[in-house]
Amino acid sequence: MATLQAQFKQFHDNIKLGTYEENQTLRDKRDLLINELATELKNEKVPDTDRALTFSKIDQGSYKMKTGIKPTDGHYDIDVGVIFDVTEDEYDPKKLKKLVYDIINKRNNRTVDYNKPCITVNYASGYHVDLPVYCKNSEKDVKIAWGKMTVANEWVDSDPNGLNDWVASISTESKKSRQFRKCVRYLKKWKQKHFSENGNVAPPSIGLTLQARRHFIFSTDNDLLCLINIVEKIINDFSNDFDIKNFRIVHSIDFKLPVKPYKNVYYKMTLNQQDVFYKKAEALLESLCAARDEDCDHEASKILRQVFGDDFPLVDKILRSDVKPVINSGTSA
Amino acid sequence: MNGAELSNLYLSNTIDCLVSYTRQSDLKYDHKIQGKKRTWKIQLEFNDNFPYSLPFATLLDKDQIGLLPHVNQHGTICYAEHDGILINYSDPENLLDYIISTIRNHLDRWSLKIFKDDLKDEYEGFFFNPLNEINSFCCPQSTYSRIYIKTKYNKDKTSTPVLMYEKNSPLPEKFSDIQSTSELNITSALCVNFNTKITPPIGGNFTFRYFKSLIDSLDEKEKARVTRLAQKFKNKLDFFVLLSAPRNSLNRTQILLKFKYPAKNEHPIVSDNEKCEISLFSILRLHKKYLLERGGAISQFQNSKVAIVGCGSVGSEIASMISKSGVGSLTLIDHDEFNADNIYRHNLGGNSITFTPDSSKEIKKNFKVDALKKSIEKDIPYIRVNAVAMTFQHAIKQNLISNFDVIIVAIGSPTENLQANRLLKNTDNKIIIYCWNEAAGAGGHSVKIDMAQCCLECIYINEGGEIVPTYYSLLASDQNIAKNLTGCAGLFTPFSYIDSSQTALLATKHCLEALHSITESSISSWKNDRFDSYMVTDYFSSFSHTTEHAIIKSDSCGICNG
Ligand SMILES: [Mg+2]
Ligand SMILES: [Zn+2]
Numbered sequence: 001m002a003t004l005q006a007q008f009k010q011f012h013d014n015i016k017l018g019t020y021e022e023n024q025t026l027r028d029k030r031d032l033l034i035n036e037l038a039t040e041l042k043n044e045k046v047p048d049t050d051r052a053l054t055f056s057k058i059d060q061g062s063y064k065m066k067t068g069i070k071p072t073d074g075h076y077d078i079d080v081g082v083i084f085d086v087t088e089d090e091y092d093p094k095k096l097k098k099l100v101y102d103i104i105n106k107r108n109n110r111t112v113d114y115n116k117p118c119i120t121v122n123y124a125s126g127y128h129v130d131l132p133v134y135c136k137n138s139e140k141d142v143k144i145a146w147g148k149m150t151v152a153n154e155w156v157d158s159d160p161n162g163l164n165d166w167v168a169s170i171s172t173e174s175k176k177s178r179q180f181r182k183c184v185r186y187l188k189k190w191k192q193k194h195f196s197e198n199g200n201v202a203p204p205s206i207g208l209t210l211q212a213r214r215h216f217i218f219s220t221d222n223d224l225l226c227l228i229n230i231v232e233k234i235i236n237d238f239s240n241d242f243d244i245k246n247f248r249i250v251h252s253i254d255f256k257l258p259v260k261p262y263k264n265v266y267y268k269m270t271l272n273q274q275d276v277f278y279k280k281a282e283a284l285l286e287s288l289c290a291a292r293d294e295d296c297d298h299e300a301s302k303i304l305r306q307v308f309g310d311d312f313p314l315v316d317k318i319l320r321s322d323v324k325p326v327i328n329s330g331t332s333a
Numbered sequence: 334m335n336g337a338e339l340s341n342l343y344l345s346n347t348i349d350c351l352v353s354y355t356r357q358s359d360l361k362y363d364h365k366i367q368g369k370k371r372t373w374k375i376q377l378e379f380n381d382n383f384p385y386s387l388p389f390a391t392l393l394d395k396d397q398i399g400l401l402p403h404v405n406q407h408g409t410i411c412y413a414e415h416d417g418i419l420i421n422y423s424d425p426e427n428l429l430d431y432i433i434s435t436i437r438n439h440l441d442r443w444s445l446k447i448f449k450d451d452l453k454d455e456y457e458g459f460f461f462n463p464l465n466e467i468n469s470f471c472c473p474q475s476t477y478s479r480i481y482i483k484t485k486y487n488k489d490k491t492s493t494p495v496l497m498y499e500k501n502s503p504l505p506e507k508f509s510d511i512q513s514t515s516e517l518n519i520t521s522a523l524c525v526n527f528n529t530k531i532t533p534p535i536g537g538n539f540t541f542r543y544f545k546s547l548i549d550s551l552d553e554k555e556k557a558r559v560t561r562l563a564q565k566f567k568n569k570l571d572f573f574v575l576l577s578a579p580r581n582s583l584n585r586t587q588i589l590l591k592f593k594y595p596a597k598n599e600h601p602i603v604s605d606n607e608k609c610e611i612s613l614f615s616i617l618r619l620h621k622k623y624l625l626e627r628g629g630a631i632s633q634f635q636n637s638k639v640a641i642v643g644c645g646s647v648g649s650e651i652a653s654m655i656s657k658s659g660v661g662s663l664t665l666i667d668h669d670e671f672n673a674d675n676i677y678r679h680n681l682g683g684n685s686i687t688f689t690p691d692s693s694k695e696i697k698k699n700f701k702v703d704a705l706k707k708s709i710e711k712d713i714p715y716i717r718v719n720a721v722a723m724t725f726q727h728a729i730k731q732n733l734i735s736n737f738d739v740i741i742v743a744i745g746s747p748t749e750n751l752q753a754n755r756l757l758k759n760t761d762n763k764i765i766i767y768c769w770n771e772a773a774g775a776g777g778h779s780v781k782i783d784m785a786q787c788c789l790e791c792i793y794i795n796e797g798g799e800i801v802p803t804y805y806s807l808l809a810s811d812q813n814i815a816k817n818l819t820g821c822a823g824l825f826t827p828f829s830y831i832d833s834s835q836t837a838l839l840a841t842k843h844c845l846e847a848l849h850s851i852t853e854s855s856i857s858s859w860k861n862d863r864f865d866s867y868m869v870t871d872y873f874s875s876f877s878h879t880t881e882h883a884i885i886k887s888d889s890c891g892i893c894n895g
Contacts, residue, residue: 283446325431
């Protein structure tokens with residue numbers, strides 16, 4: 001039985017996003033945008049009133065949840081929600097989102113996209129900041145401006161605070177919440193390595209995060225067992241479905257957001273993509289179990305390197321003599 | 334190891350996972366190996382060089398072929414690198430144990446589903462056959478509608494493919510003996526482009542049925558396209574089809590199929606006639622992108638322009654090295670002819686000497702630059718060589734030396750170097766490298782100059798503004814070194830080919846540094862540590878083997894301060 005806890009620790013250190021400098025750059029970009037927005041909105045009023053248009057910000061996503069991993073392509077991102085102090089009747093969602101878009105789009109050191117769920121600010125250095133735009137009917141009733149620039153937008157139920165709170169409530173014990181966050185990062189790294197093929201859109205990270213949150217069971221000094229449990233339950237969340245077009249059984253998944261609007265987090269994935277997700281999760285579980293059942297740490301580490309890539313450390317082979325029978329020297333002539 | 338020795342080795346084995354083995358012949362053994370979830374049947378084929386080389390391993394469980402990565406269509410197991418390994422041949426018993434348990438561990442591991450993607454990435458390796466290969470100048474990343482194949486026509490009315498290329502990109506005519514392929518037939522191959530990775534057939538045989546299942550798995554649009562195109566082919570005895578599927582960011586999986594029918598037939602994509610012989614051809618990639626990366630050359634240098642002034646012993650060696658580094662454009666400037674005296678110290682040899690008189694009854698000698706251009710373009714497919722057969726003074730006057738990323742001056746004479754330095758100061762060239770051998774094999778130098786920082790004269794100028802021997806000389810000045818062997822006309826400095834090669838190496842490194850934007854001015858020197866023929870300088874004594882020093886602007890340099 002292998003646990004490779006020391007290797008998991010090293011692996012986690014290798015992949016986690018969150019050194020001070022990495023976060024600092026992201027924070028700087030975020031703060032810059034938020035300050036810019038506040039300055040530009042100083043004289044802006046809520047339509048038909050004398051009330052100043054004000055907002056509060058809310059950190060979201062992997063930055064807030066501390067589950068980020070280093071991107072392979074250098075594309076760091078940070079999510080910061082902008083919650084305006086207006087009700088849904090006071091402002092048209094598209095008008096408000098466009099107002100944010102126009103303010104942010106004034107500078108030319110970056111490109112700004114108006115996306116369905118948020119405004120995305122791309123920096124040449126590879127960073128991007130996602131800014132969802134919200135209104136607030138009451139503290140408990142927040143809605144997100146939803147839609148592309150070319151169509152009418154809607155105010156859609158949302159609960160960014162509730163989502164943050166639900167994920168944060170994983171445990172009051174830091175060793176437990178730490179293991180949870182480690183497992184989310186392992187899953188993200190697995191996703192990064194195995195969903196690069198054309199035609200398989202990867203499951204969104206928020207889905208993996210929420211499934212891990214729902215199914216997490218603490219496992220003392222054994223990240224491998226903790227992860228195996230999560231992956232088993234992720235697989236159980238799938239159900240059989242019939243693909244009429246291709247006349248075959250496929251696996252589909254409907255995993256609801258734990259907060260408003262309680263919709264399926266995997267709603268964007270096609271049936272075929274969901275089936276690929278299932279098959280890859282199965283292959284993941286098989287490998288994790290094979291690693292767990294392996295007597296030899298060297299062999300177990302080789303399996304886990306196939307799962308997670310070379311960030312997972314290779315354990316040296318223990319031989320009956322000190323001399324290796326075959327060494328790959330890399331020489332040539 | 335012979336059969337008897339190997340047999341003894343087997344008799345004394347203590348390998349845990351080895352359930353049983355049978356000797357098939359002197360050097361061939363079949364094994365039953367206990368894996369974690371199943372037993373594996375493995376054949377090991379040794380050669381008499383064992384234990385200095387590893388045996389070939391074959392998986393005998395046919396039903397597993399096409400399911401495991403690193404096992405090809407014939408069951409050959411890729412369990413270790415065969416090149417560049419250090420085998421502890423002093424302990425064959427341990428080695429055999431290692432081989433068998435490594436194979437077992439590999440097979441157990443590769444049976445996991447998560448390894449299955451590797452199998453798709455190795456599609457070409459799965460079918461690799463060194464006897465059926467075709468040279469390809471097609472881009473390894475692109476998809477085509479159809480490509481062209483030069484074929485040799487056989488007596489049995491079929492054709493053997495020789496090389497494939499794309500219509501819009503001409504073949505490098507001067508490369509190798511490409512020109513001689515102009516007599517071959519040209520036929521077109523239909524390209525089938527998959528947008529997901531494809532999996533090899535279970536059992537390993539590329540059957541017509543398997544081919545049809547691949548065509549079936551295409552997306553609707555591509556299936557319609559290839560069907561439409563296939564219908565346009567007239568009935569023939571043989572057809573070529575190029576399969577192309579995604580692999581990684583650099584290369585697509587590509588494999589050429591040849592279908593041979595006993596009688597004229599429709600195109601296999603639209604035919605149900607299973608009675609055809611299918612042969613597979615592995616692609617030997619000759620496309621620029623692939624070759625440069627494969628050979629360790631730097632593809633970004635394809636846009637770099639380098640000039641070499643002086644193509645003697647040192648310059649010709651630099652030209653050869655620079656061309657192999659991936660530089661896309663090389664200009665050679667030299668007004669000398671190549672003759673037999675040069676053979677033992679020049680990169681070129683007898684190939685570049687002519688013995689037959691031409692039409693004007695003259696035995697024409699080649700200019701060094703022309704001979705070098707010919708030699709390099711035959712060797713390297715993706716380089717443009719410009720030969721300028723004139724002195725550098727003329728070339729500069731005619732404005733032929735401008736706008737280069739790097740100029741390497743390898744003319745040898747310090748005075749001419751300094752003259753070049755003066756003439757080049759007013760051109761738009763930024764980096765100049767000067768290199769030369771010192772006399773009698775004492776050593777050599779390469780000086781990399783960033784013209785914005787300083788110049789060559791800065792290391793030759795004294796406080797009074799006079800030209801004096803540089804501090805970086807190896808031999809004390811004013812000794813009588815040059816030897817006259819064949820009278821005044823043949824005055825030369827004695828040095829050998831390897832001396833020139835060492836100097837050329839320093840200059841080439843300087844050039845590649847500069848192309849990588851490391852432009853700080855510096856001098857690199859090498860020396861012969863055993864040198865004792867002449868009086869040496871303090872600089873010579875200050876280092877062993879090689880050394881490098883930064884160069885700074887001299888306050889008394891008239892060029893830099895004028
Ligand atoms: Mg984001
Ligand atoms: Zn100077």
